[in-house]
Amino acid sequence: MTTPATAPAPPPLLDRLRPRWTRPAIVANLVGQIVIVGTGGAVRLTGSGLGCSTWPQCEPGEFTPRFHEATSIHPFIEFGNRTITGVLGILAIAVALLVFTDRRRSSAYRWLGLAPLAGVAVQAVVGGITVLVDLHPAIVGGHLLISMALVAASTWLLVRAREGDAPPVPVVDTTTYALRWALAAATVVVLVLGVVVTGAGPHSGDEEVGYRFAVDPYATARVHAAAVWLFVAVLAVMLVRIVRSGVGGRPRSVGIVLLVITLAQGLVGYVQLFTGLPIALVNLHMVGAALLAAGVVSFSGTLRARDPLPDRALTAV
Template identity: 65%
Template structure:
């Protein structure tokens, strides 16, 4: 999630091309060059890249710990590699976004990979506390399908959010003019509609969990997701009606990461191994 925040800071401060190339920051140097004309932008971008390196070390350690745990099932051990693969892919796509002058499609994929990493990490953390027996759902099939639909709509919400951002004013660099050739208002409304579908599914699921006497852990996870969703929606509307100020946009990105993790957690709490 910290990487989502720092990546957002890069974009919102216009530091997307603070480092002019990749994997180096400047030709012949992996760090920003110091001279009189140096601005803060290279250091913001370099800080984001440094955090990616720190995250890379962490996911390598996690992968080694999970994959070498012979007491666990093969599927769990194999899943331990997913965050590592995601970080490598995320770094490469991030580099491509610099080399392609912050093409909004590439930048959007970069963010979606980050969100996928958040979801995968939440699932891996939950799986760490599970056993390795067959999956046993703790709720009726209706609630299971509602949860799966909720996760699917969450993915649509994130994808439309990327398009909204790619058509808006925060391109990552003041000199980069290329944006998605779509009506920002129309896309924002589509994004909002998807969010309301998500809210409707979540409320339906929560009511079913409460009435059906679902485990307390599952109900708490759903309540937390509802709270995050409402806060995220409030921030979304606030930023839309106030001209997309950088602080609110940054909070909205953090909220998207929290919503992603909470959605994954909610789905996982409906089962047991």
């Protein structure tokens, strides 16, 4: 008598979901990280930072704003931003589950999958601190810089998700490849100075709390502009070297897109300065900063290549 063959156990749920949903989850997380810069900017620019008087609740004993005749729009703007933070937290959990449990990939890639979740947790705490310290510009600025770091990490995760784990091989000359670090350093300087400029001006935190950085906002704005032009110079040198060396494809196209984003950011920056810092333009400038951070990371990722993902990682289980 023959024993009937035992049917193989089905693969775990995450293994079945991973091929189809990992990339969409990572993309959604990146989009969310950029969107929340815009909603956080709206909170700050409309003076809604204290729209909810406490944290994690909006009002003592209530998680949602109280609606009455004297209610302003501020609590709802702040509560809306907190709600988006919750959505972003769900996306970060999904990314962590799909990436960190992927045993086929390197440990460096898998640990990178936890960055969005860790960042959201840190941002939630920092967000609470900003309320408790009445929107001090140093804490508010730190809140924004952490978002920029999360945008960068989320972009790098997207870059790594579509390639294998072999050592990277530069596709450009040695000098151009080394200049990516100068471009990254210039990006950090530009973002930090942008935070200082904002913290020294009329949009430093909240309408009712007048904290400001004790620096001349116009002098700081000039230094910030100089840093941007330095960034443009480094990027231009890299692009010229790429074109002259005959390297085409993604390094050239992504670099040109980054240059367009940078020049658009510069235009918005100058216009907002000479038009009295209108809220819409300042918020657009903040979102542009997030796009700039994502662009720099994407461009850096095109300057080297790794082996492609194995077929089993690209097809559904």
